[in-house]
Amino acid sequence: MFQGTERQALQLSLFEQQPISKSKIVNVASVRQLSPFRYPGGKTWLVPIVREWLQQRDKKPAELVEVFAGGGIIGLTAAQERLADHVTMIELDPDVASVWLTILSGDAEWLAEKILGFELTVLNAHEAIEKPFSDTKERAFQTILRNRICHGGILAHGSGFLKHGENGKGIASRWYPETLAKRIRYIMTFRDRITFIEGDGLCHLRNVAKIPDVAFFIDPPYTAPGKRAGKRLYNFFEINHEELFDIVSTLNGDFMMTYDDAGSVREMAEARGFFVSHVLMKGTHHNKMFELLVTPCEHIL
Numbered sequence: 001m002f003q004g005t006e007r008q009a010l011q012l013s014l015f016e017q018q019p020i021s022k023s024k025i026v027n028v029a030s031v032r033q034l035s036p037f038r039y040p041g042g043k044t045w046l047v048p049i050v051r052e053w054l055q056q057r058d059k060k061p062a063e064l065v066e067v068f069a070g071g072g073i074i075g076l077t078a079a080q081e082r083l084a085d086h087v088t089m090i091e092l093d094p095d096v097a098s099v100w101l102t103i104l105s106g107d108a109e110w111l112a113e114k115i116l117g118f119e120l121t122v123l124n125a126h127e128a129i130e131k132p133f134s135d136t137k138e139r140a141f142q143t144i145l146r147n148r149i150c151h152g153g154i155l156a157h158g159s160g161f162l163k164h165g166e167n168g169k170g171i172a173s174r175w176y177p178e179t180l181a182k183r184i185r186y187i188m189t190f191r192d193r194i195t196f197i198e199g200d201g202l203c204h205l206r207n208v209a210k211i212p213d214v215a216f217f218i219d220p221p222y223t224a225p226g227k228r229a230g231k232r233l234y235n236f237f238e239i240n241h242e243e244l245f246d247i248v249s250t251l252n253g254d255f256m257m258t259y260d261d262a263g264s265v266r267e268m269a270e271a272r273g274f275f276v277s278h279v280l281m282k283g284t285h286h287n288k289m290f291e292l293l294v295t296p297c298e299h300i301l
């Protein structure tokens with residue numbers, strides 16, 4: 001899974017655990033993309049670390065809960081690779097939720113066909129997106145279309161269509177109908193291992209806090225103070241992080257939280273005795289991203 005220097009970096013972090021650990025390096029190229037979304041803040045690049053986290057346990061968790069699902073890559077991967085017996089994904093945004101509700105229901109094939117049959121032009125896209133939807137599956141189609149043709153996949157109000165995109169292909173540059181239909185159809189093959197809940201992740205966490213043998217992947221909307229100021233990536237971007245940390249400290253099960261690297265996050269984690277580690281991601285274009293992982297104290301990554 002990890003090679004060369006990546007393996008060494010991971011091993012270093014395995015054996016040199018400290019309150020703020022050595023950096024781990026993740027290479028995104030090794031990850032299979034299962035989600036139909038291109039999601040801002042998506043955690044595809046974190047898949048190798050989550051896989052390692054779930055596989056190193058003595059016993060596979062009965063349940064993996066992905067609390068702020070978004071594009072859902074962690075939940076999808078865990079279900080597809082059977083890293084947990086069952087996966088529950090939770091998302092508050094009704095547009096994003098409509099996609100998961102549709103793909104995990106009997107309407108997945110409808111959505112795949114709708115995508116394949118859509119002729120993408122700027123005019124058609126405006127018409128399709130502005131048309132009032134009459135049911136969940138139509139909302140799902142509109143959401144996927146917007147996600148694929150808007151800047152950075154941003155679904156928040158006010159996000160605009162891609163103008164130039166890749167190779168000057170404009171709105172078509174991220175619209176791959178065959179790939180999207182294939183992904184949707186592939187998810188259909190293991191959807192019986194996934195439950196989706198449209199709702200508030202914090203409420204759900206409170207409800208399941210005491211259930212044993214559940215692992216939690218928690219990737220809340222968060223922007224480090226001063227970074228990307230004023231830029232909204234999500235329609236639902238405000239949560240009470242102190243409250244989230246308080247709930248997490250009551251969980252019986254194992255957890256992994258991910259955050260932008262910020263002093264305030266380290267403080268919230270350390271105040272509750274959690275373990276904080278630092279991950280470095282190298283993307284396919286050699287871009288680098290840092291992220292904090294917060295896990296229970298006793299957890300060895």
Ligand SMILES: C[S@@+](CC[C@H](N)C(=O)[O-])C[C@H]1O[C@@H](n2cnc3c(N)ncnc32)[C@H](O)[C@@H]1O
Binds near residue numbers: 040042070071219239
């Ligand atoms: C950082 S993104 C998650 C990205 C995801 N891990 C992925 O790989 O695509 C945070 C998500 O939390 C959702 N969200 C915001 N508040 C929420 C809440 N109270 N309960 C559940 N989801 C929420 C946002 O709509 C957004 O999709």
